[in-house]
Amino acid sequence: STPSYGETSADDYFLLPATIKTLDASIFDWYTWKKTRYVFGKDWNKAYLCVYNANLALELLDKVERNTGNAADWDNVKGSALFYRSFYYLALNVQYGLGFDESSSASDLGIVIRESSDFNQVSVRSSVKTCYQKVVADLEQSLNFLPDNPRHTFRPSKAAAYALLARTGLYLHDYAMALKYADLALKIKSDLMDFNGDTDLNLLTANVPVKRFNKETIFYTEMSTGFDLHAPYSGMADTVLYAAYSINDLRRTAFFRASGKYQIFKGNYTGNANTMFTGLATDEVYLTRAESKAFLGDVSGAMADLNLLIKKRWRSSVAYVPFTAASVAEALNIIRQERRKELTLRGLRFGDIKRYNKETAGIVLSRLNEGQLYRLEPNSSFYALPLPQDLIERSGIEQN
Template sequence: MKKLKSIKTVFLFWMLLMLTACGKYLDIQSNDAIIVPKDLVSLQKLLDNSEKMNRGIASYGEASADDFFIKQTTYDNLNEEDKRNYTWDNDMDEYDNDWARGYAPVYISNLVLDQLQDIEPAPEEVGIRDQVMGSALFYRANQYLSLLWTYAKAYSVATASSDLGIVLRNSSDFNEKSTRSSVKVCYDQVIQDLRTAMVLLPDHATHVMRPSKTAAYGVLARTYLSMGRYDSAYYFADKVLEINDELLDYNNPLEVKLTTNFPFTRFNKEVIAHFQLTIISPFQNYANIQADTMLYRMYSSDDLRKQAYFLTNSSPYITVKGNYSGQAGYVTYLFGGLATDEFYLVRAECLARAGKLVEAQADLNDLLVKRYRTGTFQPYQLTNQQAVLQLILQERRKELFLRGLRWSDIKRLNLEGANISIKRKIDAKEFLLEANSNRFALPLPIDIIRETGMPQNPT
């Protein structure tokens, strides 16, 4: 494996060279010096490189969670690092990994933000400048949140100031020393970036591959939810749905093609911002992912998600079928973006926690009537707060299957006493990840630890 120093040496050249497909805005001088883009159009093109900016959402957490398992034969074909990932024991991980892929969009965002400091826009360019700046801040914050969910402990008011977070690199200068900030400082940075971005961005982007004000509201709702700040999570989920509250009707074959292997259209009307999880084993092939048996049993026979999300032709195992990334060739690209269904559930959860049970169940019922076979869904009218909350959390898990959210949910809910442990069985040996274990903050790559001297996550 290449050392981090050699990566640093070539990374800037490689990164910029790879982006030339977006347009002829890079120029290599005769002395091989790289001219960094310095105009707004070119900076926007840097951010429009979807290969780097929209496919870096961490999947290690999802691969570590409890919504799926892999068969022994699949496990046997994994390399050693992937085997260790599956049993929460990969403290020898090296480049290329979620850490490296997560910081690539951060670097590009910082490069754009650094160059913006030297641009004085003409009056007619102010709107473009605002969009570029807001987009860069959004991308950086979104990646930081993804990395926090993966490599740091859940946000706890009692320990956030001392718990190890991630590296906040807010400059494109490679000479800046890498140090780990606290979980609190990291979340504060995410919130600051998103609150600035939401002022600068338009309500709707020209395409869901670009950030928008709605997307910034959505990531703020996710951020506050993962912090257990439910009043703020409600506020921003509500802001999302004020702008876009559309839901797919799973009964409508023009919107969801249940009988096909890829039921969902990419960029469908629920999608607010399109992102994808990184490609790692076992997520490189749908057939490798076996749905958790107990989870699958939670879907009733009239719940159309059972047909949309799963294949049952590999009995006794249930394999994965559809997700909001749609069909993308032979490689599985799991959806890690923002969609309206998620924010119905966020708002419902926050309302239930506030004791507003009628309003909470109204949101849940509005979602589920579009998920159940026409005429079969009976709206919920429960009166017990805990029962309503547990129902919403169960539906959250069922609706947001393999979207990169379950790992964070387990961590935050365990802080509240959910006591969710994960068990896996390989070669007749059982592996157990106990609730609130230090291993819920996955180990940083060992080459990063060696090169920077930063402390590793505790075991």
């Protein structure tokens, strides 16, 4: 399972007053972006268990000679371990490190890089930049060993490594890198569901309209159960977000259902109403490629990618009017809005806000409770989420 506290801190949901009244003080502090002391952080612990398993697998594999009889399996284990380690390093670094900034990330605190299964190894936080460099290095190495397509989407593949490198490129503001790897991922897997009647969808199903392991899934993971404030049994869909969907946009039906006068999100790629999908899927890769093309000046190419995706989400009985943009800025604005609408509650929004604000977007998050307004200002120190207090006390590493 992947970290969830970033999604808890983002803006795609809100809590009703009755729900807020049930929160512990520390969880309310988290909801309103106050740094709070908490222990046994599931996000940190579960992710580093995966890192530990990857390191142990690599160490054990070093003791097995690669030969003609075991080459395919040996390569799969090697590539998979490198991929898993980088996948969790990236998720942790996006959540617990500040947004990447070329001028400061060499000194900004990132996460702990561990390349050994020895739990006696002293924990030291690396820089944000070093962490991203490690992610890229592991992923690039994994490409030498992984198959193009996985045996199952639970397992890594070249397509998944390319897609994760594309995601990493966005976080690094390296749009040429993101474009390169999005292209490579889509050359292997480019399927999209047509929301007008795909066999992987049932829009009439009240709670779980999207099938697990659907044709868009490149690599399957689910979000950890952390504070769960954003989960459908507690969080309401942000009203501004929901209002942004056209009446003929089938995502309104596929992704949301009414709960009183508000909406609850249900569009998980997990087949479970309360379990969030946080893996890699082709819709994200198309949006990454579109955003990268736009940033690099290919506005028409960017709009072509975006329209290819959104037309699959549009009611077929109503003529689809393609998106157009007259400038790079307009294209980026449209694509980033559609990215938010398409990738709701996928564990990506918090990192996206961080990178947009590093590009001077000036996004301010706000929550209202009992007449009091709480705000998270652009590039606030809270964008590097607090670490579990028991981790600080046991290891002596520095708190955010």
